Amino acid sequence: MTLTLQDLTFIKNNKKILKNINFSLEKGETLGIIGPNGAGKSTLFKVIAGLGIPTSGNVIVDNESVFDKPHLQSKIGCFIENPVLYPYMTANENINIHLNLFKCKENEFSEVLIEQLGIEKFKDLKVKNYSLGMKQRLGIACSLIHNPDIVLLDEPTNALDVNGVKVVKDLIKYKTKNKKIILSSHRLSEIEELCDKIIIMNNGEIVEQFNTKERSTILKTHYIINVDTRKKDLKLNTPVSDLQSEGSEYKFLVSSENMNYVLKELGEKNIKIISMANEEKNLEDYFMERIMN
């Protein structure tokens, strides 16, 4: 079973909030969506979950449109920031309402959720007395309680303490096998750690998507090279960046794919290499370069 988004566009109040979004997700894959504030991430989650009807395009589950076949919505579980919970009810009562909503009973997965998210400890306490983190834990449990195949988690670790973050990360890593997960977070290290695929969104559109397996070519590695030209100007045919000079010493960056070419050129030009270091870029560095600058 595949989840496919086909040319999804969402216009609200004459504003194009989502523009031609295309991607697909297979069983067992986790997709991370990152982007600056206002990029359209939450809107995308809402549209996939059926909380907004797209202006054009489609969301396909099991070869059928979720907008034509509303029962397919029950295959989707969606946690979006600030979950709606009943404040005068306990955790148990909130969970039961969600189970009833999806016409299901407690199941193996719901037990895992309750146990893993530490809800046992406050199951009989009314939600109005909860801390932000407790609400977040219960919100995640309620949205996934019906054991959906497709799990949408919009900033699930936002209000959580260190232990809560670990609990949610472990849940995604170990307890949601065979599901399709879409996750957003402003903690980019979390996305890097948990996701197989990453989409970078900006202004309502996908500006880049890649598999984390390709990260070595996309995110990583460049080399910092220090050379001494022995009083000559440095002229290279190989593309390098961030060229800085001090006297006859030059420092520059070169990508891993251009490394061999630059070494060959330096050798041919008899330029002395003083030092060479490889520097790993992480998703945060890449994101800052690509989007925030």
Ligand SMILES: Nc1ncnc2c1ncn2[C@@H]1O[C@H](COP(=O)(O)OP(=O)(O)OP(=O)(O)O)[C@@H](O)[C@H]1O
């Ligand atoms: N109902 C609405 N009517 C008009 N504009 C909206 C509506 N909902 C969202 N927007 C706009 O759509 C854009 C995307 O908002 P969205 O909340 O999806 O972004 P986001 O990437 O989730 O941001 P953040 O990282 O801050 O949570 C914003 O410019 C927002 O103002």
